[in-house]
Amino acid sequence: MKNLILVLFALVVLMAATSFVYAHEMGDDYIEYGSINTIPVIDADKIPYGDRPINKLNRGVMNSVGFWTEIPAQVCKVSDETDPLTGITFGLVQGAVTSVIRAGAGVFDTLTFMVPPYNKPVMVPEYAYLRADQKIKDYLW
Numbered sequence: 001m002k003n004l005i006l007v008l009f010a011l012v013v014l015m016a017a018t019s020f021v022y023a024h025e026m027g028d029d030y031i032e033y034g035s036i037n038t039i040p041v042i043d044a045d046k047i048p049y050g051d052r053p054i055n056k057l058n059r060g061v062m063n064s065v066g067f068w069t070e071i072p073a074q075v076c077k078v079s080d081e082t083d084p085l086t087g088i089t090f091g092l093v094q095g096a097v098t099s100v101i102r103a104g105a106g107v108f109d110t111l112t113f114m115v116p117p118y119n120k121p122v123m124v125p126e127y128a129y130l131r132a133d134q135k136i137k138d139y140l141w
Contacts, residue, residue, distance in 0.1 A: 050118070050119045051118050052118055053113050053114050053118055055119065056112070056113040056118045057113035059109050059121060059127065060105075060108070060109030060111070060113060062106070062128070063102055063103070063105055063109065063123070064103060064110055065106075066128045067099045067102040067106060067128055068099055070095050070098040070102050071095030071098075071099055072132055072136060073136065074098055074135075075088060075091035075092055076091070076135045076138070076139035077135045077138075078090055078094060079091060079139060080138060099128075102123060105121075105122035105123045
């Protein structure tokens with residue numbers, strides 16, 4: 001148990017050190033000072049994660065976990081293009097195939113997150129849930 005705690009502590013220290021190095025490389029463009037100049041306010045929308053390994057790892061984990069959302073996305077897409085019966089049958093098959101490909105892309109991104117390029121997704125859109133969200137909205141509204 002002590003060895004596990006030591007290993008986890010070492011990983012936390014390592015990740016904190018790499019974050020510190022990246023922060024110095026990027027500069028402090030995302031830190032704004034409010035009305036009280038001693039308290040910095042960090043704007044999370046301005047932090048440039050897109051070209052960092054953490055973005056690729058995040059994309060890989062999200063696609064590995066949410067790959068199944070390709071199934072309802074394809075069902076809605078095919079239903080919208082043709083009719084609901086074709087969407088349920090043919091869209092289900094297309095969704096299953098696309099979800100396997102999305103899961104493979106997620107595993108690939110997760111395993112190779114330290115290898116550049118970090119901002120080039122294997123599949124477009126970058127995340128599976130974005131595609132499902134858009135296709136379901138297009139079909140229902």
